[in-house]
Amino acid sequence: MQAALEISGLKKTYKGGFQALKGIDLQVTQGDFFALLGPNGAGKSTTIGVITSLVNKTEGKVCVFGHDIDSELDKAKSFLGLVPQEFNFNQFEAPMKILVNQAGYYGVDRKVAKQRAEKYLKQLDLWDKHDQPSRNLSGGMKRRLMIARALMHEPKVLILDEPTAGVDIELRRHMWDYLRELNSQGITIILTTHYLEEAEMLCRNIAIIDKGTIVENTDMKTLLSQLHIETFVLDLKPGA
Ligand code: ADP
Ligand code: MG
Numbered sequence: 001m002q003a004a005l006e007i008s009g010l011k012k013t014y015k016g017g018f019q020a021l022k023g024i025d026l027q028v029t030q031g032d033f034f035a036l037l038g039p040n041g042a043g044k045s046t047t048i049g050v051i052t053s054l055v056n057k058t059e060g061k062v063c064v065f066g067h068d069i070d071s072e073l074d075k076a077k078s079f080l081g082l083v084p085q086e087f088n089f090n091q092f093e094a095p096m097k098i099l100v101n102q103a104g105y106y107g108v109d110r111k112v113a114k115q116r117a118e119k120y121l122k123q124l125d126l127w128d129k130h131d132q133p134s135r136n137l138s139g140g141m142k143r144r145l146m147i148a149r150a151l152m153h154e155p156k157v158l159i160l161d162e163p164t165a166g167v168d169i170e171l172r173r174h175m176w177d178y179l180r181e182l183n184s185q186g187i188t189i190i191l192t193t194h195y196l197e198e199a200e201m202l203c204r205n206i207a208i209i210d211k212g213t214i215v216e217n218t219d220m221k222t223l224l225s226q227l228h229i230e231t232f233v234l235d236l237k238p239g240a
Contacts, residue, residue, distance in 0.1 A: 001029040002065065004079075004157050004188040005051065010060035012046050012212075020046040022212040024060070028190055028205070030156070033183045035199035035220075036192045038209035044192035045085055047209070048161050052082045065156070078106065081150035085161040085192075087142050091135035095126055095145050098134060099152050106153035113152065120148035124178070140171040147178070158182060160191040164198060176202055197232045200224070 005028040012021040020043045028034045036044050049055030051062055053073055062069045064076035089098050096117055103113035121127045124144040129137060134145060143163060150158055160179075164172045179202060183189050193199055199206050200220055208216040216223065224230065 001031065003063070004028050004030045004032070004065060005190070006061075006063045007047075007051070008061045010047070010050060010062065011058045012043075012050060012055065013058045020212050021050075021057075024209070024212075024214055026207055026214065026217070028157075028188060030065075030188055031183075031186060032188055032190075032205055033179075033203045034188075034190045035203035035206045036190065036209060037194065037196060037199050037206055038192075039194055041211075042209045043212040044209060045161055046212075048082070048084075048159055048190075048192060052080055052159065053077065078153065079156045081153065081155035081158045083143075083146045083150045083158070083160040083163055085165070087146065089134060089145070089149070092133050094129075094131050095121060095134055095137075095148070096130040098145065099149055102149045103152040108153060116152055116154075117148070120151055124148050125174075140167055143167060143171075143175075147175075151182075155187070157188040157190065160189070162192050162194070164193070164195070172198075197234070200232050 005026065007024055007026040010021050010024040011019070013019045024047065036047065038044050046055055050057045051064070053069055064079050067076040069076045099117035099120065100110065100113045103116060104110070108116070118127070121130050124147060126141060126144055126148065129141065134142065137145060147160070147163070164175055167175065179189055179191070191202070203220055205219050206216070206223055207214050
C-alpha cells in the first residue's frame with residue numbers, strides 16, 4: 001500500500017524553548033483510518049499543524065503521497081483536508097459562501113463548487129442553514145460545517161483534530177457513521193482524540209503520543225490484546 005503520510009524525525013520547539021515534539025516517526029497508508037491518541041498537551045495539534053503547514057517544524061521530514069512539504073508544499077497540501085480543533089471561519093458568512101470560497105482557494109470551478117457545497121451541506125444536515133450567518137449555528141453544526149469545508153477540494157486525506165470533543169453522544173454517533181462512510185469511499189482518515197473508545201470504534205491503526213513522543217504505534221487489535229482488554233466500547237460488551 002502506498003504511504004499517504006510519512007513523518008520522520010519530526011521535532012518542534014516553540015518560541016520560548018518548549019519542545020512539543022521530540023522526534024516523531026509515523027506512517028499512514030492510503031485508505032487507513034488512523035488515530036493519534038493522547039492526553040491534553042501531548043502534541044497532537046502540533047503534529048497536525050506541521051503536517052498542514054500551519055506550524056513550522058524545527059527538524060524532520062513530512063511527505064504526503066511522496067511529496068515533501070519542504071519542497072512541494074502546494075502539491076502536498078492539495079491532498080489534505082483539515083478540520084481544525086477550533087472554529088476558524090468568518091461567523092458573519094453563511095455556510096454556502098464559506099464553502100464556495102474555500103473551493104475557490106483550490107481553483108475549483110465556481111459552478112462545480114456550488115454543486116459540491118450543496119451536496120456536502122445536505123449530507124451533513126446543514127442545508128436548511130445554508131444562507132444564514134454561521135454564527136447562528138450550534139456547536140455541532142459548526143463542526144459539521146468545518147468537515148464540509150475540508151471536503152470541498154476532494155482531498156485524499158481528511159485530518160480531523162478532536163472532531164468530537166464537546167459534541168453530544170447522538171451527534172458523535174452520526175459523525176462516526178459519516179467518517180466511516182467517507183473512509184469506505186477510499187478517503188484516508190487521520191483523527192486525533194483523547195477518547196480511547198472512539199479510537200477503538202473507528203480506527204484500524206493507532207499511535208499513542210505523550211509529551212511529544214510516540215509511545216505506541218500498532219493496530220487497534222494488537223493494542224487491546226497487549227492490554228489484555230477485550231474492548232473499551234461499553235455497548236459492544238456482551239451482555240451489556
Ligand atoms: P494537544 O493537541 O495534544 O493537546 P498541543 O500540540 O496543542 O497538544 O500542545 C503540545 C504542547 O505544546 C503543550 O504543552 C502546549 O502548551 C504547547 N504549545 C502549543 N502551542 C504552543 C505555542 N504556540 N507556543 C508555546 N507552546 C505551545
Ligand atoms: Mg489539540
